[in-house]
Amino acid sequence: MASITMKDLVKAYGDVEVLHHVEGEIEDGELIVIVGPSGCGKSTLLRMVAGLETITSGEISIGDKVVNNLEPADRDIAMVFQNYALYPHMSVRENMAYGLKIRKISKDEIDQRVREAADILEIGQYLDRKPRQLSGGQRQRVAMGRAIVRNPQVFLFDEPLSNLDAKLRVQMRLEIRKLQQRLGVTSIYVTHDQVEAMTLGDRLMVLNGGYVEQFGTPIELYDRPATLFVAGFIGSPSMNFLPATATNGLLTLGNGASVTGANHANGAITLGIRPEHLVHDENGPIKISVQMFEQLGANTLMHGVLDGTDNDIVASMPGHVTAGEGSVMSFSVEASNLHVFDATSGKRIEE
Amino acid sequence: MLKRVHFPTSLLPYLLVAPQVIITLVFFVWPASQAVYQSFLIEDAFGISTEFVWFENFSYLASDEQYLGTFGRTIFFSVCVAVLSMSAALLLAGFADRIVRGATTYRTLLIWPYAVAPVLAGALWVFMFNPTLGIFPYILEFVGIDWNHYLNGSHAMMLVIFAAAWKQIAYNFLFYLAAMQSIPRSLIEAAAIDGAGPVRRFWDHIFPLVSPTTFFLLVINAVYAFFDTFGIIHAVTQGGPANATTILVYKVYNDGFVGLDLGGSAAQSVILMVLVIAMTVVQFRYVERKVEY
Ligand SMILES: Nc1ncnc2c1ncn2[C@@H]1O[C@H](COP(=O)(O)OP(=O)(O)OP(=O)(O)O)[C@@H](O)[C@H]1O
Numbered sequence: 001m002a003s004i005t006m007k008d009l010v011k012a013y014g015d016v017e018v019l020h021h022v023e024g025e026i027e028d029g030e031l032i033v034i035v036g037p038s039g040c041g042k043s044t045l046l047r048m049v050a051g052l053e054t055i056t057s058g059e060i061s062i063g064d065k066v067v068n069n070l071e072p073a074d075r076d077i078a079m080v081f082q083n084y085a086l087y088p089h090m091s092v093r094e095n096m097a098y099g100l101k102i103r104k105i106s107k108d109e110i111d112q113r114v115r116e117a118a119d120i121l122e123i124g125q126y127l128d129r130k131p132r133q134l135s136g137g138q139r140q141r142v143a144m145g146r147a148i149v150r151n152p153q154v155f156l157f158d159e160p161l162s163n164l165d166a167k168l169r170v171q172m173r174l175e176i177r178k179l180q181q182r183l184g185v186t187s188i189y190v191t192h193d194q195v196e197a198m199t200l201g202d203r204l205m206v207l208n209g210g211y212v213e214q215f216g217t218p219i220e221l222y223d224r225p226a227t228l229f230v231a232g233f234i235g236s237p238s239m240n241f242l243p244a245t246a247t248n249g250l251l252t253l254g255n256g257a258s259v260t261g262a263n264h265a266n267g268a269i270t271l272g273i274r275p276e277h278l279v280h281d282e283n284g285p286i287k288i289s290v291q292m293f294e295q296l297g298a299n300t301l302m303h304g305v306l307d308g309t310d311n312d313i314v315a316s317m318p319g320h321v322t323a324g325e326g327s328v329m330s331f332s333v334e335a336s337n338l339h340v341f342d343a344t345s346g347k348r349i350e351e
Numbered sequence: 352m353l354k355r356v357h358f359p360t361s362l363l364p365y366l367l368v369a370p371q372v373i374i375t376l377v378f379f380v381w382p383a384s385q386a387v388y389q390s391f392l393i394e395d396a397f398g399i400s401t402e403f404v405w406f407e408n409f410s411y412l413a414s415d416e417q418y419l420g421t422f423g424r425t426i427f428f429s430v431c432v433a434v435l436s437m438s439a440a441l442l443l444a445g446f447a448d449r450i451v452r453g454a455t456t457y458r459t460l461l462i463w464p465y466a467v468a469p470v471l472a473g474a475l476w477v478f479m480f481n482p483t484l485g486i487f488p489y490i491l492e493f494v495g496i497d498w499n500h501y502l503n504g505s506h507a508m509m510l511v512i513f514a515a516a517w518k519q520i521a522y523n524f525l526f527y528l529a530a531m532q533s534i535p536r537s538l539i540e541a542a543a544i545d546g547a548g549p550v551r552r553f554w555d556h557i558f559p560l561v562s563p564t565t566f567f568l569l570v571i572n573a574v575y576a577f578f579d580t581f582g583i584i585h586a587v588t589q590g591g592p593a594n595a596t597t598i599l600v601y602k603v604y605n606d607g608f609v610g611l612d613l614g615g616s617a618a619q620s621v622i623l624m625v626l627v628i629a630m631t632v633v634q635f636r637y638v639e640r641k642v643e644y
């Protein structure tokens with residue numbers, strides 16, 4: 001078991017810098033999720049930890065050993081790839097035993113460890129099959145099995161569930177979480193799915209365009225997003241953003257209405273309100289002209305614009321709501337649920 | 352009911368395939384049938400009288416020590432050429448697959464030998480290994496080898512094997528490289544993380560995964576060594592010394608056009624024809640069905 005430290009990490013391909021000064025400290029036994037949109041550098045960062053990409057500058061340490069110049073084999077890590085990368089010409093058993101065989105572990109011990117891992121993952125009856133004779137979910141388990149038999153210090157996952165169907169994904173997500181907690185192995189998990197990130201991670205590192213936007217627990221990210229990007233990325237449906245002007249605890253919206261709260265801000269700001277925090281209230285200050293309802297069963301999403309402006313707004317209302325489209329509905333928000341961001345930099349204005 | 356599409360009958364389709372059909376008839380079917388017909392004849396040395404003898408030419412070949420010796424020699428030659436050129440190509444492709452910078456240049460250079468005509472390739476090797484003028488005999492002399500492929504049968508055999516293998520490396524290289532590049536990168540990376548070094552990765556993963564290509568190339572190289580090496584042998588040794596490098600296809604030429612035993616030569620070429628058909632069948636039957644892994 002080990003902690004992982006990333007210090008001032010930079011990755012450049014030629015002149016193009018794709019990761020900019022990434023900092024991060026991962027504690028022993030933690031599961032960190034790196035999340036961000038496609039192309040933001042998640043895989044690159046993970047592969048740098050694995051030793052599959054060179055480090056342009058900065059430092060990565062695993063435990064208290066700087067691993068910058070160590071081969072992947074010498075870093076004591078295991079990785080689960082998006083396409084599983086199972087060896088197609090070897091049976092499931094051979095796939096799982098391969099890393100142990102190279103490390104010259106005795107045959108009896110290999111057999112025992114493969115058995116144990118197969119039992120944990122419930123793939124015992126497939127041990128003599130070839131990967132192509134397995135379903136996607138079973139292959140995924142074999143890939144996990146190959147990682148856990150080695151008993152490494154660190155697990156790395158690169159979107160391991162993205163090839164599975166939605167139901168299996170939820171199930172495997174829980175299993176990965178349980179497995180990781182049971183084994184207590186420090187893990188880094190890459191995904192672009194924010195739900196997966198929220199449910200799985202002890203902490204989330206939100207990457208955008210090669211920059212770390214925020215690094216914190218899921219609740220921190222939800223309650224106090226550090227930037228507009230994080231605010232929009234975390235939570236579903238995503239946060240509403242409205243331009244507003246702040247003066248002494250009063251936020252004036254585009255249509256002249258004003259909301260009380262945020263007395264720490266002044267001047268032009270972007271106001272963020274989560275759809276689930278908009279409360280239907282006849283006397284509420286936020287008037288929305290309704291365009292469309294989406295019925296989700298347990299709740300209803302109301303799509304509209306801030307009355308008198310063209311700022312799109314989504315509100316999530318409990319139960320079934322079917323007011324007429326084209327009507328105007330009023331909402332209020334508790335002051336503690338208002339997020340205030342600097343209009344130019346997009347950074348959260350702290351209290 | 353589905354209506355069948357009818358095209359108006361016209362001469363055009365027949366005209367369009369005619370060139371191909373004519374070429375096949377003139378250059379393949381006609382000579383092949385002539386060879387079969389000839390193989391049933393015995394002609395006297397002056398070409399004055401011919402006699403129809405059914406399978407006498409074949410039964411003579413079956414008991415001819417020299418012919419059987421040539422058969423064995425051809426197999427030895429083919430195995431050596433195939434193994435040598437395929438292993439060299441595999442090695443080169445293994446390296447080419449790893450490099451990133453300058454890969455195109457490297458590949459282009461490796462493909463060049465394939466464009467050299469067999470006779471020119473042969474001539475090249477003749478010059479390099481000429482016992483009195485060549486650079487290699489000069490070098491070999493320092494390690495105490497007195498190279499002379501004009502007198503020494505083994506030297507001559509080695510020389511034609513090298514020349515023939517060298518020429519085929521480029522072809523094998525292309526196929527091996529394509530096969531290696533279709534192996535997913537992540538698979539090799541997974542092996543690296545599992546602790547396998549480059550050599551181990553090659554033998555444990557790359558080599559088994561390119562085995563369908565190996566099988567395909569084995570057939571292609573056997574066909575090449577059996578039939579397409581005539582030019583090289585003709586340029587380098589003319590089948591000598593003392594028939595040490597006479598392989599089947601060269602013997603057909605030698606017996607027919609030099610020895611003027613047209614019937615015997617035709618019988619030999621019929622046997623070769625059967626062989627090439629057999630190899631083609633093997634290739635189609637088994638190569639399509641991918642080698643099991
Ligand atoms: N070999 C390379 N040469 C140049 N640029 C590269 C190379 N590999 C990746 N990049 C660039 O680096 C950036 C980050 O790529 P990366 O694969 O890490 O993205 P990602 O966050 O994993 O995206 P995804 O969610 O789509 O997998 C991308 O903009 C990509 O174009």
Ligand SMILES: [Mg+2]
Binds near residue numbers: 042043044
């Ligand atoms: Mg990726």
